[in-house]
């Protein structure tokens with residue numbers, strides 16, 4: 001049994017939705033995880049923001065515009081009046097529901113309920129498309145089994161038990177459809193796995209059923225060795241390891257949700273990245289095996305802040321670093337990069353929600369400086385300590401860029417560098433020229 005996840009671009013138009021049918025109708029039983037149609041999640045977030053900020057008329061207009069867009073989708077997707085009418089009823093029920101939130105008190109919970117419409121719509125429409133074509137399938141509601149705990153982490157045991165229970169009701173069904181991204185939280189409210197979270201849904205389900213393969217279908221031939229949004233001449237990687245993929249995804253390679261590699265890695269399930277627009281291409285295979293190469297790929301993550309704590313008296317005293325980290329822990333703020341010197345420690349974070357409070361607490365231990373609008377560049381390759389000569393090539397490539405922090409030696413797979421975000425595109429291009437000779 002395999003899991004096949006189709007992203008927003010793969011279900012972004014009626015024609016694209018139709019074109020995935022031959023991909024899922026083989027002999028093997030499949031769980032099909034669908035994202036919302038491309039652009040829908042953004043639109044729903046914008047509508048939510050308008051409701052929150054009391055932009056009532058604009059919220060009504062945007063909701064109606066999205067309803068009209070979906071009416072056209074329904075018309076083009078189905079060929080019979082019966083299924084078109086069923087489709088119109090479906091979309092009206094969702095957009096009427098959103099309409100009920102307008103001009104009322106609005107919370108984050110309401111936003112999550114609204115945003116969930118994207119995946120609820122795409123899966124219901126796709127399921128009906130298969131029904132119209134006489135292809136048997138079942139739609140399992142993700143809200144019945146996908147759950148995060150009070151820390152926002154997936155409740156793996158609950159997900160496994162409940163998904164398998166739902167699945168056991170359909171032993172003879174070959175196509176199981178479900179929503180990516182959406183889930184319930186520890187209190188039973190509708191929540192989600194954060195942007196791009198359908199990949200995470202796919203790997204959590206893959207792990208729950210010990211799938212033969214987790215396939216992530218998107219709009220590009222697989223993992224590229226640099227970010228194709230900013231660099232031309234990037235090249236597809238045919239094989240990378242779980243660890244390499246996790247580093248790249250965490251440090252900004254948008255093709256995969258940062259947490260989606262873990263469940264596959266823990267259960268040793270191969271992940272394959274495939275292109276819906278070019279299904280014959282083999283794509284990228286992610287497995288436990290590392291094929292060491294000097295340089296494999298580069299990625300960049302934006303929205304980073306660095307916090308520098310300087311304390312002449314404290315740094316060498318034992319317990320100082322622990323005290324500093326406890327402050328980040330108290331505010332549930334993960335740290336990315338850390339460097340230390342005799343008298344100072346620098347720490348980067350990507351979640352600024354509690355930055356002010358963290359800064360205030362840190363001041364009890366020394367002087368504190370914060371710098372924002374930074375990016376981490378992550379270079380994945382062979383950084384085992386027995387190797388020589390890799391760092392000079394990287395530093396030569398980035399000769400003209402201000403380097404703010406370097407992390408080397410923590411992972412045999414990667415080296416990370418902190419730079420100003422305004423230098424990111426130039427840095428990615430320089431690394432492409434120097435390391436990949438492209």
Ligand code: ADP
Nearest residue numbers: 007008009218220222223224226227253254255
């Ligand atoms: P989906 O809607 O299918 O989830 P995403 O937009 O989330 O698609 O991810 C695919 C996009 O990720 C690609 O179109 C590409 O622009 C971007 N991307 C960023 N870095 C990489 C990379 N290293 N390799 C491939 N794609 C990347």
Ligand code: ASP
Nearest residue numbers: 035041181195196197198
């Ligand atoms: N629809 C969600 C998003 O746009 C989830 C996903 O596409 O994976 O973030």
Ligand code: MG
Nearest residue numbers: 007196254255
């Ligand atoms: Mg995605």
